[in-house]
Each structure stands twice: as structure tokens, then as C-alpha cells.
Amino acid sequence: MLQIVAYLVAVLAMPVALAQLPELDLPSTVSGGSTTARFFGGASADDGLTYSSTFEYDQAIDINMEILVESGHVNTVGNIYVLIVWDDVYFMRLESGAYEIWDLSLEDLQAAFPTKTLQASEAINIVNDVAFGPAGVSDTTLALYLAYDSIAAAGEIFYSGSALLVTIGAEQQSSSSLQLYNTNISSIIQNNCIMCHKTGGAAASSALHYVDSSSTNFQTTNYNTLVNYINNLLGGAVERPGAAMGPATNGSSLLLSKPQGTNHGGGIQLMTGSQDLQKLQNFVNSVLSE
Known part of the structure; x- marks a missing residue:
């Protein structure tokens, strides 16, 4: 046992290889000349284990780039x-970390990291653990570019000719x-209906079969059961085994009348005029309107 524990500790202590x-x-220059500079960029939702270009509305991501x-x-x-670039508008990152609209004029271009001694590799974190959708950026694609200049090549700017594209999905x-x-x-459902349904x-022959709260995704399962009953019940025949199948209709009237005790083996479950019955009516109306 101690050997197994020691092995697991050793495995967990091993560094995780990042992508x-x-x-x-x-890679390009403003003069149109060639360059040996290289540019990198990626967006990740798992701390750099993998990189992707498309993310959900509320998915927290990191964006890192490198020159x-x-x-x-x-x-x-x-x-x-x-x-x-967001919706065809260019933004430049300022030294403060804020972003300001750029008019594409080189004279007005401001550096995110001004007057620094350039290293062979320059790593830049754009965002860390940020969900763009809740921050107001969704159903869109962002294009990110890196550039740099050096006193060794006065008047020249070296930049990533292709962008890092990051798509943020729409809110669901x-x-x-x-x-x-x-x-x-x-x-x-859990308090009044599931004992029989x-x-x-006792209501096993009914079209309404629910699952209790111990079941995985019980709310979604029971919701789908009710929606199907409201929209697709066949002429009430499934409520009366052996009855002739009637034309297709919805089960909304049965769903509202039976809990009040009308032709209901379980008797009265929701009193006429009660708040719970009104809630059920509102739910049925909402399903029928969708």
C-alpha cells in the first residue's frame, strides 16, 4: 500500500506538459521586407494543456502570445x-493595460510595452481566466496581432501578418x-405526483412517468416528459388503456383538470384557485406558446 501511495505522489508531482x-x-514588416522574427499565440480553457479557437459564452480562457x-x-x-480587431474596429493596448481605439495611423500607434530591452523571447499574457461573454463580448470573433520595433532597424515595424482568431459564442x-x-x-412533481406517477x-398505466430527485438530470427528464405530454398526447387514449385512439391533440386540459380531482385516481392534489394550480397553468401556457 505504501508503495502505491508513493507512486501516486510521484506521478502527481510530475510537471504537466503544456502544449x-x-x-x-x-511574419511581415511595414516596409514589405522579409523578417526572421516569429510570432505565436493561443487561447486555452485548460491552462495551456490544449489550444482552441472557439469558446462558449461563459467559458473562462487564457490568451497568451509570444515574439x-x-x-x-x-x-x-x-x-x-x-x-x-473587434467588429472591424482596431484597438491598441496601452501601457496601463487598457485598450483604446486606433485610427490605423502609425503616428498615433502606442506601445503596450514601451522602451524596453528586447529579449530573444518576449512572452505576453493578454488575458488570464476571463469569460468574455459576461464581460460583454459575445457572438463575435476577435483578431489579435503582435508587433514590435527596435532601434536597430529605425522606422521599421515587425508584425504577425496573420492574426490569432478567438471566437466567443452567443449566450444560450x-x-x-x-x-x-x-x-x-x-x-x-416531487411532492404531489411522483408517488403514483x-x-x-399506482398510476403506472398513465402517460406521465416521472423520476425522483435521486436520478441524474431529474429536472430535465421530468420537464421533457411534461412537454411531450402537453404537446403530443393522443386524444386521451393513452390515459384510458384499451380505448380507441382518437385524433392527435394536446394534453394541457388533462394536465390541469386531473390534479383538481377530475377523473383522477389520485384525487385532489391541487386545489382550484390555489397558487400551485396557477403556477401549473402558467407553465402550460408557456409550453404552448413556444
Whole structure:
């Protein structure tokens, strides 16, 4: 046992190999000349284990970039620039870390890291553990660029010709009826209905079979059961085994009348005029309107 524990401790203590930042193609210069500088960038939702380009609305991500400057620029003084394009508007990162709109004029371009001694590798963290959607950036693609200059090449700017593209998804809106179910109806099902309306229960022949709160995703399962019952019940025939199948109709009237005791083997479960019955009515109306 001690050997197993020692082995597990050793494994857990081993460093986790991070993925290599993807390289950005087409390193370029403003003069149009070639460059040996290289640019890298990646966005990750798992602390750099993997990199992706598409993320959910509320998914927290890190964005990191890197420049390998030309060998002749190492230990020279220069500036590093960070640019982000969002909805066709260019933003430049300021020394303060804030972003300001850039008018594409080189005279107005400000450095994110001004007047610094350039190292062979310059690593830049853009964001750390940020969910863009809740921050107001969603259903869009961001394009991120890196650039730098050096006193060793006065008047020249070296930049990533291709951008790091990061797509943030749109917010996923849950349906109104699902919200009503989770807030108002699920507790009614668990407290009033499930004793009989389950496999092996007194209402096993009913079209309504629920699962209890110990089941995985029980709310979603029971919600789908109710929605299907409301929208697709066949003429009430499934409520009366052996009855002739009638034309397709919805089960909303049965769902509202039976809990009040009408032709209901379980008797009255929701009193006429009660708040719970009104909640059920609101839920049914919401399902039918969607």
C-alpha cells in the first residue's frame, strides 16, 4: 500500500506538459521586407494543456502570445505592440493595460510595452481566466496581432501578418417554460405526483412517468416528459388503456383538470384557485406558446 501511495505522489508531482503555442503565419514588416522574427499565440480553457479557437459564452480562457525577435534585435531597445480587431474596429493596448481605439495611423500607434530591452523571447499574457461573454463580448470573433520595433532597424515595424482568431459564442437562452418548470413546477412533481406517477406506481398505466430527485438530470427528464405530454398526447387514449385512439391533440386540459380531482385516481392534489394550480397553468401556457 505504501508503495502505491508513493507512486501516486510521484506521478502527481510530475510537471504537466503544456502544449506549444501555435505559430502565426506570415511574419511581415511595414516596409514589405522579409523578417526572421516569429510570432505565436493561443487561447486555452485548460491552462495551456490544449489550444482552441472557439469558446462558449461563459467559458473562462487564457490568451497568451509570444515574439521571437530577430537575432540582431536581441538586447536592443524597442517597443512591443498589441492590437485587437473587434467588429472591424482596431484597438491598441496601452501601457496601463487598457485598450483604446486606433485610427490605423502609425503616428498615433502606442506601445503596450514601451522602451524596453528586447529579449530573444518576449512572452505576453493578454488575458488570464476571463469569460468574455459576461464581460460583454459575445457572438463575435476577435483578431489579435503582435508587433514590435527596435532601434536597430529605425522606422521599421515587425508584425504577425496573420492574426490569432478567438471566437466567443452567443449566450444560450434557456426556454421560458424550462425556467418556470425549474422554479415552480419541479417541487410540485416531487411532492404531489411522483408517488403514483412512476414505474411500478399506482398510476403506472398513465402517460406521465416521472423520476425522483435521486436520478441524474431529474429536472430535465421530468420537464421533457411534461412537454411531450402537453404537446403530443393522443386524444386521451393513452390515459384510458384499451380505448380507441382518437385524433392527435394536446394534453394541457388533462394536465390541469386531473390534479383538481377530475377523473383522477389520485384525487385532489391541487386545489382550484390555489397558487400551485396557477403556477401549473402558467407553465402550460408557456409550453404552448413556444
